[in-house]
Amino acid sequence: MADSSSSRVVTAAILVIGDEILSGRTKDKNIGYIAEYLTNIGIDLREVRVVPDVEGEIVAALNALRSRYDHVFTTGGIGPTHDDITADSVARAFGVPIDVDPRAVALLLERIPKDQLNEARLRMARIPEGAALIENSVSKAPGFSIGNVHVMAGVPSIMQAMLDALAPRLATGKKMLSRSLAAGLKEGDIASALGAIQADFPDVSMGSYPSFDPATGFTTTLVLRSREESRLVAAEAAVAAMLAEVKARLGAG
Amino acid sequence: MADSSSSRVVTAAILVIGDEILSGRTKDKNIGYIAEYLTNIGIDLREVRVVPDVEGEIVAALNALRSRYDHVFTTGGIGPTHDDITADSVARAFGVPIDVDPRAVALLLERIPKDQLNEARLRMARIPEGAALIENSVSKAPGFSIGNVHVMAGVPSIMQAMLDALAPRLATGKKMLSRSLAAGLKEGDIASALGAIQADFPDVSMGSYPSFDPATGFTTTLVLRSREESRLVAAEAAVAAMLAEVKARLGAG
Numbered sequence: 299m300a301d302s303s304s305s306r307v308v309t310a311a312i313l314v315i316g317d318e319i320l321s322g323r324t325k326d327k328n329i330g331y332i333a334e335y336l337t338n339i340g341i342d343l344r345e346v347r348v349v350p351d352v353e354g355e356i357v358a359a360l361n362a363l364r365s366r367y368d369h370v371f372t373t374g375g376i377g378p379t380h381d382d383i384t385a386d387s388v389a390r391a392f393g394v395p396i397d398v399d400p401r402a403v404a405l406l407l408e409r410i411p412k413d414q415l416n417e418a419r420l421r422m423a424r425i426p427e428g429a430a431l432i433e434n435s436v437s438k439a440p441g442f443s444i445g446n447v448h449v450m451a452g453v454p455s456i457m458q459a460m461l462d463a464l465a466p467r468l469a470t471g472k473k474m475l476s477r478s479l480a481a482g483l484k485e486g487d488i489a490s491a492l493g494a495i496q497a498d499f500p501d502v503s504m505g506s507y508p509s510f511d512p513a514t515g516f517t518t519t520l521v522l523r524s525r526e527e528s529r530l531v532a533a534e535a536a537v538a539a540m541l542a543e544v545k546a547r548l549g550a551g
Numbered sequence: 552m553a554d555s556s557s558s559r560v561v562t563a564a565i566l567v568i569g570d571e572i573l574s575g576r577t578k579d580k581n582i583g584y585i586a587e588y589l590t591n592i593g594i595d596l597r598e599v600r601v602v603p604d605v606e607g608e609i610v611a612a613l614n615a616l617r618s619r620y621d622h623v624f625t626t627g628g629i630g631p632t633h634d635d636i637t638a639d640s641v642a643r644a645f646g647v648p649i650d651v652d653p654r655a656v657a658l659l660l661e662r663i664p665k666d667q668l669n670e671a672r673l674r675m676a677r678i679p680e681g682a683a684l685i686e687n688s689v690s691k692a693p694g695f696s697i698g699n700v701h702v703m704a705g706v707p708s709i710m711q712a713m714l715d716a717l718a719p720r721l722a723t724g725k726k727m728l729s730r731s732l733a734a735g736l737k738e739g740d741i742a743s744a745l746g747a748i749q750a751d752f753p754d755v756s757m758g759s760y761p762s763f764d765p766a767t768g769f770t771t772t773l774v775l776r777s778r779e780e781s782r783l784v785a786a787e788a789a790v791a792a793m794l795a796e797v798k799a800r801l802g803a804g
Contacts, residue, residue, distance in 0.1 A: 317758055320596045321729070322587025323774060324760065326579075329601070334575030343573045345608075346601035348582070351758075355598075378739045379759035380746035410739070418742030437763065453763050476574070486631045486663070489671030493633035505570055505604070506632035507577065510690060510706050521576060 308341045308471035310369040313359055314348040315384050316452055319374075327454045328373045335461060340470035341369060351375060356387035364391070364447050369468065371461075374452030376441065378418040385442075388449055389426035399425035402440050409438040433463040443467070472525045477534045481518040481541055484508075487548060488518065491540045495533070501526065502533040561594045561724035563622040566612055567601040568637050569705060572627075580707045581626045588714060593723035594622060604628060609640035617644070617700050622721065624714075627705030629694065631671040638695070641702055642679035652678035655693050662691040686716040696720070725778045730787045734771040734794055737761075740801060741771065744793045748786070754779065755786040 312332055318324040326348070333343050344367055349355040356375075363370045375384030389396035402423035403415075410419060422439040425431065432441035432448065434456055441450040441460045448468075450460040481488060485508050496504045502524040508516050520537060524530045565585055571577040579601070586596050597620060602608040609628075616623045628637030642649035655676035656668075663672060675692040678684065685694035685701065687709055694703045694713045701721075703713040734741060738761050749757045756776040761769050773790060777783045 314599075317756065317776075318760055318774065319582075320586055320599070321727070321774075321776070322583055322585075322590050322596070323729070323731070325583035329572075330575055330578035332575075333573055337575050343575070344603060346567075346573070346599070348599035350597060377759065377761055378742040380742070380749050381758055414739070416739065416743065418746075419739040421742070422739075436765075437769065453761055455763055455765075474574070476576070478576070486667070486669065486672040486675075489631040489633070489674070490669065493671075496633050503570065505634050506630065507571055508630055508706055510708055512689075512708075516690065521571065521574075523570075523574070 306471045308369070308469055309344045309367045310336055310341050310371060311345040311347070311363040311367045312343065313356075313363060313370060313372045314346065314374060314452075315351065315356055315372055315387075316348070316374040317350050317381070319348050320350055328452070328457050331454065331458065332371055332373075332461065335465075337474060339465055339468070340473040341468065342471070342474060351381045351383060353383055353387045353390065356384065357391045360388065360391040360447065364445065368446060370447045372447065372449050373457050376422065376439070376449060376451055378421045382421065384449060385424045385426065388444060388447060392426060392428075392444055392447075394427045394444070396424050396426045398423045399429075399431075401425075401431055405431070405434075405438045405440055430467075432460045435459045435463065474523055474525055475527060475530050476521055476523045477530055479520045479522070479534070479537060479541070481506075481520050483518060483541065483544060483548070484516045485518045488541065488544055491544060492520070492537070495536050495540060498536065499529065499533045502529050504533070504537070559724045561622070561722055562597045562620045563589055563594050563624060564598040564600070564616040564620045565596065566609075566616060566623060566625045567599065567705075568604065568609055568625055568627040568640075569601070570603045570634070572601050573603055581705070581710050584707065584711065585624055585626075585714065588718075590727060592718055592721070593726040594721065595724070595727060604634045604636060606636055606640045606643065609637065610644045613641065613644040613700065617698065621699060623700045625700065625702050626710050629675065629692070629702060629704055631674045635674065637702060638677045638679065641697060641700060645679060645697055645700075647680045647697070649677050649679045651676045652682075652684075654678075654684055658684070658687075658691045658693055683720075685713045688712045688716065727776055727778055728780055728783050729774055729776045730783055732773045732775070732787070732790060732794070734759075734773050736771060736794065736797060736801070737769045738771045741794065741797055744797060745773070745790070748789050748793060751789065752782065752786045755782050757786070757790070 429442035429444040505521040682695040682697040758774040
């Protein structure tokens with residue numbers, strides 16, 4: 299990563315563009331994938347938005363997010379059909395011209411015979427002025443980065459290939475570390491004690507996640523997160539001791 | 552539905568609240584479920600946001616969304632632990648007091664023995680003033696509706712039960728109808744012709760969704776959407792004729 303030794307916190311947002319996600323016809327698989335990927339390379343995902351294939355909505359969301367976070371990753375809307383308006387919307391958000399880019403045409407010609415490179419397919423080579431291309435090892439039609447905005451495909455396998463191509467160029471920060479503990483107790487039995495430990499470790503984020511099984515009822519997973527290994531170890535020990543104490547008390551009660 | 556015969560378009564947004572979604576540890580299952588559910592009952596989902604467990608972020612997103620859409624559905628952050636801050640954040644967004652609600656306590660007591668209803672569990676009975684409860688048939692701790700905001704659990708089985716309880720009370724509009732066609736062609740081969748049909752049917756939304764299989768390459772699903780059955784039938788016929796024409800031409804070429 300370009301900046302992996304940095305102690306700076308690097309933030310990001312995802313903007314998913316697509317009517318099909320909002321209608322429920324397509325179930326998004328990209329948010330969770332990108333979220334986990336960014337965590338693993340030292341980028342903190344802070345916000346996600348899903349907007350329809352409407353230029354004004356895309357531009358407004360993009361401008362809100364790119365001014366606020368270090369990186370914005372978009373998915374969807376870069377194909378050859380009339381509803382693929384992401385590239386033009388990004389150009390409008392940045393106030394730059396957009397046209398068919400010879401570098402992108404050259405990439406398309408690696409896969410598409412010249413006599414099949416019709417006007418529609420050439421739409422996939424429309425790239426805003428000043429953008430860097432993001433390689434697409436699956437099907438060639440590239441994504442692009444402009445400023446702090448990274449424009450990727452919506453098809454998961456292609457988005458994933460683009461993210462692999464893009465990641466080495468991204469500014470990243472100090473990686474968030476985490477520990478996950480299966481509490482084996484209900485949230486309500488540990489909430490007060492956990493809150494007290496959280497107060498003792500303001501620099502370790504402590505999340506409590508219930509899950510429910512109709513047969514066995516509720517149980518809880520605790521997730522501790524910090525950029526400092528030593529603090530994480532200390533917090534984990536405190537939480538483990540608390541869990542043992544609560545179990546002993548409830549067992550004895 | 553309260554208003555199902557209406558021809559009005561009723562809009563909605565989803566606000567997912569939770570660090571665990573942004574870290575990628577938990578893969579969201581609620582957005583796609585709610586999206587499909589709303590489409591089926593005549594509510595148009597127009598936007599989704601995911602924000603962390605930070606009061607200022609929740610309040611800002613909530614106020615942006617509730618002023619813009621007919622309904623806002625939130626998921627997550629209504630349990631008993633310190634990181635469950637949704638109810639308090641909603642109260643702050645609306646500028647109303649929040650306290651332990653006797654109606655919610657009565658529901659909790661249906662499941663939790665009185666001597667186990669500790670301070671942490673009573674947090675689940677904190678309901679903003681003026682809110683209506685949303686029944687939770689799975690584990691009793693209720694959600695609530697205040698104004699046009701509907702606050703639900705993050706655990707999918709519980710969220711789904713709450714949505715079933717809530718749906719009959721929601722104002723809904725004329726249902727969006729859709730037809731899905733497997734094109735059997737690549738997007739780039741039909742994009743121009745599809746764009747021309749879209750121009751002929753401005754009242755029918757035509758989406759083109761590529762999928763990619765490493766073995767067989769790209770194919771395309773076309774989704775036509777309209778509130779008028781007759782227009783949908785006419786558009787579907789036009790698209791089917793176009794697909795047959797393109798297949799014949801490519802087959803002959």
